[in-house]
Amino acid sequence: MSGANIYVTRAIPEEAKSLLRGVAQISIWDNEDAVPREELLKGVVGVQGIFCTISDVIDKEVLDSAGSDLRIVATMSVGKDHIDLIECSRRGVYVANTSDIAADSAADLAVALVLMATRRVIEGVDAVRKGQWEGWKPTWLCGTSLMNKTLGILGFGRVGFGIARRLKPFGIHKVIYNDIQEVEYALDFAEFVSFDELLAHSDILCICCSLTSLTRNMFTKSEFKKMKNSAVLINTSRGPIVNHVDLTEALKEGDIASAGLDVTDPEPLPVDHPLTSLPNCVILPHMGTSTIEARKHMAMNTAKNIVAMVSTNQS
């Protein structure tokens, strides 16, 4: 074992802890709930590595507290928007994420949201629970079919591609996407379009891009106005990409038909937030990567990233 010290901000699987213990001393906030800020600031003092999650804001204050020995911030997530990347780069601190690991779980959940939002599944479940099921009616709880629809993907990475691949067999007529640039692997599978074309032509629009200064607040009133009244918006990426006041308005006014959100702004979304009471909005508590397999894999991958860095520094 080297003299390295690692701070782990959450309870993680035993295998990941053992891997880290093979190369470093670890101190850990051994809890399912997020580490309080004060504890985090104390815990990171003098460490070479931080193992964190999306709930831990790793900003200048945390980096200052860690000090000049810090070599790596490894996050057990794909998203890195909770980490001050510029500050890390300025200090030569390497930032690692779990980019390949959880895309299948995330794409599966996005498909679940698409089906829930298009087929009004939560309204149906609620009707049964509330005793409002009066029998079969020709137009009651009619949703929309996926057959012959245009699927729009914003951010055609592993998750976006995964959603398109899963939904095509439902009879999707066309997949269109927008990203920073055209991607080679889209080939004949999906057509690159401008953001405005994506808004105008998507029957189902899935947000799969990262949260950056360019994508923050990307969906506001004017974007909803450009979408079809029958469109379904799915967000499994990060909440702040969508302006929630404007989304509430758009759903109430019928600018779009429905939304399925696995991410919100803020998280957790207060139970009395206007979006929670809209029948045409399905909200899940950020569970895109919540499969036993993905979470174990993510924890191991994060530990391996730290081990690789610590081992490299030793040799």
Ligand SMILES: O=C(O)[C@H](O)CO
């Ligand atoms: O960024 C990620 O990996 C998810 O949002 C949380 O698991």
